[in-house]
Amino acid sequence: MSAATAEAPILEARGLVKRFGGRRGLFESSPTVHAVNDVSLQIRRGETFAIVGESGCGKSTLGRLLLRLIEPSEGDVLYEGQSITSLPSRDMRRLRRDLQIIFQDPFASLNPRMTVGDIVAEPIRLHGLARGAAVRARVSELLGIVGLRPEYADRYPHEFSGGQRQRIGIARALAGEPKLIIGDEPVSALDVSIQAQVINLLEDLKERFGLTLVIVAHDLAVIRHMSDRVAVMYLGEIVEMSPVDPLYEKPLHPYTQALLRAIPAPDPKDRVAPQLLQGDVPNPTDLPSGCRFHTRCPHAQPRCAQEHPALEDAGDGRLVACHFWREIGEAEPGIGVDDSADTALSRRLEVYRAFQARREAEPSTPEINQQGGQT
Numbered sequence: 001m002s003a004a005t006a007e008a009p010i011l012e013a014r015g016l017v018k019r020f021g022g023r024r025g026l027f028e029s030s031p032t033v034h035a036v037n038d039v040s041l042q043i044r045r046g047e048t049f050a051i052v053g054e055s056g057c058g059k060s061t062l063g064r065l066l067l068r069l070i071e072p073s074e075g076d077v078l079y080e081g082q083s084i085t086s087l088p089s090r091d092m093r094r095l096r097r098d099l100q101i102i103f104q105d106p107f108a109s110l111n112p113r114m115t116v117g118d119i120v121a122e123p124i125r126l127h128g129l130a131r132g133a134a135v136r137a138r139v140s141e142l143l144g145i146v147g148l149r150p151e152y153a154d155r156y157p158h159e160f161s162g163g164q165r166q167r168i169g170i171a172r173a174l175a176g177e178p179k180l181i182i183g184d185e186p187v188s189a190l191d192v193s194i195q196a197q198v199i200n201l202l203e204d205l206k207e208r209f210g211l212t213l214v215i216v217a218h219d220l221a222v223i224r225h226m227s228d229r230v231a232v233m234y235l236g237e238i239v240e241m242s243p244v245d246p247l248y249e250k251p252l253h254p255y256t257q258a259l260l261r262a263i264p265a266p267d268p269k270d271r272v273a274p275q276l277l278q279g280d281v282p283n284p285t286d287l288p289s290g291c292r293f294h295t296r297c298p299h300a301q302p303r304c305a306q307e308h309p310a311l312e313d314a315g316d317g318r319l320v321a322c323h324f325w326r327e328i329g330e331a332e333p334g335i336g337v338d339d340s341a342d343t344a345l346s347r348r349l350e351v352y353r354a355f356q357a358r359r360e361a362e363p364s365t366p367e368i369n370q371q372g373g374q375t
């Protein structure tokens with residue numbers, strides 16, 4: 001984690017709305033999916049900003065809107081203070097260098113018919129960053145940066161493990177020398193020991209290249225260890241936004257509280273039954289009235305079904321959209337997960353960090369292999 005600078009945001013969303021479907025044909029009509037509903041946020045240069053929520057809450061759609069991979073139904077995205085929503089495609093191409101994305105499933109996002117070298121070289125050639133032999137040299141360098149051997153350039157994606165494929169995706173994302181990378185569930189498909197390595201790699205790259213990271217994830221353990229600030233999404237809206245530590249120590253929104261209560265402790269002796277949220281996320285084609293969360297909220301009152309709560313300033317850089325957050329906080333202090341209720345991932349990260357610290361102190365310490373063990 002790092003302290004982001006106080007300058008203007010690198011990326012900003014203003015009143016973003018995304019609706020899918022809703023078209024009426026001659027004989028049928030498809031219902032409108034309200035995937036993102038009036039989202040505004042500012043991402044600071046150099047921070048790691050996390051977007052978290054259950055499946056279907058609109059996290060990926062928001063991530064794609066921020067990079068203009070899809071067009072918003074309403075609202076605007078500003079990159080370095082300039083609106084990109086109506087930018088002509090020529091200008092957008094230049095901007096694509098700065099803004100990159102890595103996906104959950106590295107296999108699906110890597111062309112199986114291209115060698116790793118060509119996959120990583122593509123953005124270098126596209127943006128004219130190098131030519132001829134210099135391209136191959138740059139590919140080797142990028143593979144080295146993400147912890148892969150240069151000779152892997154001649155192989156194909158299917159020859160690699162999930163963690164290695166994610167590293168290839170990261171090398172490709174780095175090839176255009178970006179300023180901001182969005183990771184859409186970048187480690188959810190990976191084994192927990194590999195997750196820790198990829199998270200560490202992203203953190204190292206962030207420091208080394210001064211990147212801004214936006215991490216979309218449903219896993220609160222991943223978020224906690226790598227974020228500076230977190231936006232919690234429910235049914236297309238941000239319901240809470242906060243610096244990471246206070247969010248975990250004292251979540252303000254009942255939905256954030258419920259997400260934290262649902263994390264199981266890894267050690268069976270510490271384990272109390274995780275409290276899962278009641279019911280499923282309502283269908284985004286038929287949004288509940290008032291507060292979208294009221295149908296599942298243990299604190300809901302009649303006002304919640306009638307009045308939509310705005311995101312309000314809760315102090316200390318926190319925002320929350322709940323009519324009763326003060327009362328709920330007083331009734332249930334200290335809901336947050338404390339450090340003793342740690343997860344397998346965080347333990348793995350600690351081991352890995354200790355190993356790295358040792359390696360820096362004693363350069364002869366052996367390399368760590370893909371399974372997280374020492375070779």
Ligand SMILES: Nc1ncnc2c1ncn2[C@@H]1O[C@H](COP(=O)(O)OP(=O)(O)OP(=O)(O)O)[C@@H](O)[C@H]1O
Pocket residue numbers: 020021033034035053054055056057058059060061062218284
């Ligand atoms: N191209 C599309 N056409 C129609 N509906 C879509 C499309 N993309 C997403 N949706 C719908 O928009 C809603 C939000 O989806 P989104 O993928 O953004 O959520 P998410 O929080 O990222 O969930 P997940 O982690 O499962 O991807 C879902 O109801 C989804 O079915």
